[in-house]
Amino acid sequence: MDRVISVLFATLCLGACGDKDNEEPPVDDTGDEAEAWAPSPPFADAGPWSTGTLEETITGSTGVELTVQAWFPADTVSGDTVVYDGLWDGNAYEDATPACEEPRPVLLFSHGYGGIRWQSTEITEHLATHGYIVVAPDHTANTFLDNDDSRFFELVERRPADIADSFDWLLQLDALTGCVDPAAGYAVAGHSFGGYTTFAVAGAPVNLSAAGGADGTDLSDSRAWAAVPMAPWDSGGAIDDRVSEITVPVMTLSGTLDATTTWAQVGALHDELTVEPRYLGEFVRAGHFSFSPLACDFGLANDGCGDDYIALDEFTDLVNASTLAFLESVRTDPAMIEHRAEESDELIWTDVP
Numbered sequence: 001m002d003r004v005i006s007v008l009f010a011t012l013c014l015g016a017c018g019d020k021d022n023e024e025p026p027v028d029d030t031g032d033e034a035e036a037w038a039p040s041p042p043f044a045d046a047g048p049w050s051t052g053t054l055e056e057t058i059t060g061s062t063g064v065e066l067t068v069q070a071w072f073p074a075d076t077v078s079g080d081t082v083v084y085d086g087l088w089d090g091n092a093y094e095d096a097t098p099a100c101e102e103p104r105p106v107l108l109f110s111h112g113y114g115g116i117r118w119q120s121t122e123i124t125e126h127l128a129t130h131g132y133i134v135v136a137p138d139h140t141a142n143t144f145l146d147n148d149d150s151r152f153f154e155l156v157e158r159r160p161a162d163i164a165d166s167f168d169w170l171l172q173l174d175a176l177t178g179c180v181d182p183a184a185g186y187a188v189a190g191h192s193f194g195g196y197t198t199f200a201v202a203g204a205p206v207n208l209s210a211a212g213g214a215d216g217t218d219l220s221d222s223r224a225w226a227a228v229p230m231a232p233w234d235s236g237g238a239i240d241d242r243v244s245e246i247t248v249p250v251m252t253l254s255g256t257l258d259a260t261t262t263w264a265q266v267g268a269l270h271d272e273l274t275v276e277p278r279y280l281g282e283f284v285r286a287g288h289f290s291f292s293p294l295a296c297d298f299g300l301a302n303d304g305c306g307d308d309y310i311a312l313d314e315f316t317d318l319v320n321a322s323t324l325a326f327l328e329s330v331r332t333d334p335a336m337i338e339h340r341a342e343e344s345d346e347l348i349w350t351d352v353p
Contacts, residue, residue, distance in 0.1 A: 039130045041339040043324035044317040047130035049073035052096025060165040067138040069117045071128040073099040084118040103181035109136040110190030110197040116143045119292045122316045137166045153211030159197040160219035185223035191291045195232020202227035203246040204239045226330045230291045233261045241272045251279040251326040255286025280350040285310040
């Protein structure tokens with residue numbers, strides 16, 4: 001289903017890529033907020049910084065060229081907000097001064113099958129306002145601009161390396177010197193095929209036998225300290241009960257109405273986890289592309305789009321609050337998990353603290 005959607009997605013984009021409403025985030029002109037920084041709730045609200053962004057094309061360890069995007073907290077910004085690849089209006093600024101008075105926590109984001117690095121800017125830009133640096137690569141040959149189904153098995157193996165390579169790039173990036181502590185590592189999150197990538201980076205061995213490789217191949221990165229798979233795909237059985245070998249905290253988020261990576265599939269993956277803490281968030285009226293609203297805004301009117309599903313703005317607030325509360329509960333204080341979105345008619349939590 002992901003492959004079919006990627007073709008529809010590409011067609012819709014190339015035919016009519018629309019704008020979205022653009023509201024400027026608050027700007028910290030004094031720098032005082034940055035000097036006293038600690039992420040603080042309510043996490044659904046924007047943090048004290050504006051969001052800066054930059055992109056670069058690199059050559060990964062596999063020899064494949066990757067376009068990589070970084071979002072970062074900015075003390076000052078100027079000019080217009082970014083238009084990603086000339087297609088999608090963002091709320092981040094390319095002319096921005098990084099707030100690097102101290103090292104910032106880092107999250108790596110992996111897009112879905114036929115997605116793109118900026119598919120979930122509602123999340124990536126938001127985290128930057130709270131002091132996070134977020135980095136996302138285009139998984140080359142797997143975006144809606146260049147998708148090649150014949151390279152599927154290559155991508156199963158390469159995607160985790162793309163994430164590790166993107167973190168290596170960040171560590172050497174002059175524009176963000178002083179922003180990152182290499183020893184602090186990073187959290188990893190991803191949507192759909194990016195959810196598979198998240199599990200693999202976090203420590204789930206991968207079955208590559210269908211591609212002539214070994215079952216139980218280790219594609220993990222020991223620098224990853226937390227994982228947030230969103231509507232994760234098992235990649236045709238490349239991972240299943242192997243997620244039991246993950247040893248970093250996990251928060252899995254998915255929708256009951258998801259028809260692409262079904263709730264049954266996601267629940268089966270999460271049920272194999274043994275790590276503590278682990279959290280499972282079930283969004284009762286969410287679909288697959290609730291996590292990537294640009295698919296809906298491009299006109300894809302199913303699986304998360306439309307009146308039958310939770311309003312996208314409401315959903316994004318719930319995801320942002322829960323993701324940030326989880327990350328801070330792992331990174332700073334376990335009690336921060338109490339600041340995630342509350343259980344309600346829209347959201348059910350299953351916890352193993």
